[in-house]
Amino acid sequence: LIEKTVFPAYKLVCQTQIPTAGVSSGSNVDSESGSSSVDRSFIYLPKELFEMLASAGPYLYRDALLLQKTTRVLRAYYLCAMELVSDGDGAFSSRSVTIGNQNPRLHLKDARLRIEEALGTCLLPSLQLIPANPAVGQEIWELMSLLPYEVRYRLYGEWERDDERFPMILAARQTARLDTRRILKRLAKENLKQLGRMVAKLAHANPMTVLRTIVHQIEAYRDMIAPVVDAFKYLTQLEYDILEYVVIERLAQGGREKLKDDGLNLSDWLQSLASFWGHLVVV
Structure with a gap:
């Protein structure tokens, strides 16, 4: 049923180049029909989907x-909703029937809520059960990159908590955690390329668990920073975004002293985390 529902919209997406949000449709007009690219690429999805x-x-x-x-x-659905707002009432009036006489801004708000729900309940949980497939992760990132970072980080947090409802996800998470620790124990300059790709392969399938495990290990073992940073060159954009979330969360987490007992020097875990992020930014 899902495939039948998305097929007409997917066919339209394949036939039409979806414009970037915020670009005026007046600058892209079909020479034969005189219709804008937005008219030819408008996507509407029913709530049943x-x-x-x-x-x-x-x-x-x-x-x-x-x-x-x-x-x-x-x-494509979310981009079209954004285009309706950026084009103003002129674009809205030509599609008022299609979107149910709804104000473009309300339509965009509803579209965003639906996208967030789909990501949180279906797309992100499904990602960690698929064998390493960076193409799927990249498609999800193309969608998530349209959302503000506050929304993305909230979805990441909910993603971890909601996983506890599904035993198969818990099993996949535990397997990824054990495999990551096993690889990190063997990670060295001599086998960096091979094991670095293995780390990335694990992260493609279960990025949150793998990256959180790595950050925890770095806080305890500072010598791991250099080889881990080199291994991270195989990560995707989605995984880098999740890594930023994990590091920020660790920095903001309470219950740990940020200074040593002398009150002057930074704690070892904070020094390691700061050094790790500094190396990563430089690379």
Whole structure:
């Protein structure tokens, strides 16, 4: 049912180049029909699709191709909602029937809430059950990059908490944690390229667990910073964004002293974390 619902929109996405949000449609006019690119690429998705995605939850991982198609359609849907607002009332009046006579800004608000729900209940949980597939992660990042960082970080936090409802996700998380620790114990300059790719492969499938485990290890073992930073060159944009969230969360976490007993020097964990982030930014 999900595939049948997204197929018309996906076909339109494949045939039409979705414009970047904020670009005026008046500058891109079809020479034959005189219609703008937004008119030819307008995407509307029924609420039933989002209900089906919420019901499917993490089980959408069973069809990676459908997951990619759905993510791509959701991105086009959100971009079109943003275009309605940027184009003003003129664009709205020509599509008032299509969006149910809804104000463009209200339509954008509803679209954003639906996108957030789809990411939190279906797309992100499904990602960590798929064997390492950076293409799926990149599609999800293309969608998430349209959202403010506050929303992305909230989704990451909810992602970790909601995983506890599904035993198979807990099992995948535990397996990823153990595999990450096993690889980190063997990580050295001599095998950096091989094991670095293995770390990235684990992160493609379960980025939150893998990156959190690595950050915890770096806080305890400062000598791991250099090889880990070199291994991170294989990470994707989504994984770097999650890494930023993990580091910020660790810095903001209470219950740990930031200074040593002398009250002058920084604690070892904070020095390690700061050194790690400094090396990563330089690279």
